[in-house]
Amino acid sequence: MPEPSFEHEVAGVADRGLRRDRRRRPRHPLLDGVVSRIEVGREGSKDVALGEDPADLAVPEHDGGSDVTPAHDGGGFRDARGGFDGHEVGAHDVANGDHDLGEERSETRALTEALRAWFRPRRRRYPWRGATDPYAVLVSEVMLQQTQASRVAPAFERFLDRYTTVQDLARAPRDDVVRSWAGLGYNRRAVALSETARSLVEEHGGRVPRDPELLRRLPGIGAYTAAAVASLAFGEAVAALDTNVRRIVARVWAGRDAEEFAPADLRELAERWLDRDDPATWNQALMDLGREICRPHPRCDACPIAFGCRFLAEGAVPSPVPRKQGRFEGSSRQVRGAVVHALRRSGSSSLDAIARGTGFPSDRIREAVETLRRDGLVEAAPAALAGRPAGRVRLAR
Numbered sequence: 218m219p220e221p222s223f224e225h226e227v228a229g230v231a232d233r234g235l236r237r238d239r240r241r242r243p244r245h246p247l248l249d250g251v252v253s254r255i256e257v258g259r260e261g262s263k264d265v266a267l268g269e270d271p272a273d274l275a276v277p278e279h280d281g282g283s284d285v286t287p288a289h290d291g292g293g294f295r296d297a298r299g300g301f302d303g304h305e306v307g308a309h310d311v312a313n314g315d316h317d318l319g320e321e322r323s324e325t326r327a328l329t330e331a332l333r334a335w336f337r338p339r340r341r342r343y344p345w346r347g348a349t350d351p352y353a354v355l356v357s358e359v360m361l362q363q364t365q366a367s368r369v370a371p372a373f374e375r376f377l378d379r380y381t382t383v384q385d386l387a388r389a390p391r392d393d394v395v396r397s398w399a400g401l402g403y404n405r406r407a408v409a410l411s412e413t414a415r416s417l418v419e420e421h422g423g424r425v426p427r428d429p430e431l432l433r434r435l436p437g438i439g440a441y442t443a444a445a446v447a448s449l450a451f452g453e454a455v456a457a458l459d460t461n462v463r464r465i466v467a468r469v470w471a472g473r474d475a476e477e478f479a480p481a482d483l484r485e486l487a488e489r490w491l492d493r494d495d496p497a498t499w500n501q502a503l504m505d506l507g508r509e510i511c512r513p514h515p516r517c518d519a520c521p522i523a524f525g526c527r528f529l530a531e532g533a534v535p536s537p538v539p540r541k542q543g544r545f546e547g548s549s550r551q552v553r554g555a556v557v558h559a560l561r562r563s564g565s566s567s568l569d570a571i572a573r574g575t576g577f578p579s580d581r582i583r584e585a586v587e588t589l590r591r592d593g594l595v596e597a598a599p600a601a602l603a604g605r606p607a608g609r610v611r612l613a614r
């Protein structure tokens with residue numbers, strides 16, 4: 218009994234995804250080719266269907282932008298691919314009865330090596346790259362959650378100069394940390410990072426845990442950040458799946474966009490593809506590739522793994538890019554950012570002074586103060602909570 222090929226396993230994952238799809242809407246025509254090849258390989262099986270202050274409010278890092286030109290002619294590449302673990306068989310070879318495992322291993326290695334080679338010159342591109350201190354990795358990953366790397370770079374160095382250790386950060390008053398967050402936006406992250414540092418000192422002996430499950434219990438740390446920290450700081454073999462990485466995994470191995478898969482299925486594919494010899498490089502390379510090349514409208518002509526990409530080989534068309542955010546101008550986010558910006562400079566201020574200084578109507582300032590208070594960013598005196606113009610507000614300590 219031959220060992221199940223990678224493609225069979227991909228087919229299983231894709232099967233589950235498509236069955237779910239079928240309940241919602243007709244099968245995507247892109248999948249027909251994939252399904253038919255897999256069906257042949259499965260020897261007659263029929264059940265295979267496969268498959269905040271204006272100056273510092275940042276643009277989300279994973280912004281799904283579309284400032285590049287689609288490059289999908291589908292020509293010039295074959296859908297060559299190897300298995301994730303170096304022992305699987307490509308769909309085209311299953312169909313042809315060609316189980317040359319040696320060839321498949323070399324194809325898998327080629328895909329991984331291409332990714333590594335492409336990443337090599339990027340290894341030192343940012344100040345956090347190559348950091349071995351888990352605290353520094355944690356700080357960088359929290360900053361990168363919603364802010365472009367180019368904006369994170371100077372803020373990261375300033376932040377670590379000021380809070381060199383997790384103990385330094387845990388001891389720091391909350392308002393100092395929020396001031397140090399200037400230029401990054403999404404100031405709630407500063408509060409969460411401050412709470413995380415205190416939790417690390419109180420519950421983990423001042424050390425960042427290497428277990429992603431423990432990391433996820435820290436304030437403001439989700440599955441992606443936990444996996445990124447575990448992988449980058451400790452070399453744990455875990456895939457850090459953000460929107461960009463999910464997109465690449467779905468395109469390369471299933472020829473479809475990620476929206477067509479259940480997250481658990483994509484995680485399964487990613488974990489099988491993960492380079493267990495060097496998971497940190499694999500994760501960072503895919504993050505960069507998704508940010509720079511395999512964007513919603515991909516630049517396949519510049520892609521180092523184009524030779525192994527089913528999406529390109531099949532001439533697939535990218536899904537429409539959803540608008541992720543509403544207008545910033547006049548939004549609650551803008552007003553909140555303006556309030557925090559005013560308080561960073563003044564220390565404390567009245568509602569009326571903030572309204573005059575920012576130019577926003579006093580009712581919107583009151584609303585913003587209330588939500589900022591709930592998020593732990595500001596403290597408001599009773600008069601401010603009652604909406605009186607002279608009521609004073611300050612950054613939380």
Ligand code: SF4
Nearest residue numbers: 511515517520523526
């Ligand atoms: S992985 Fe590369 S070849 Fe495939 S869709 Fe993305 S940019 Fe294009």
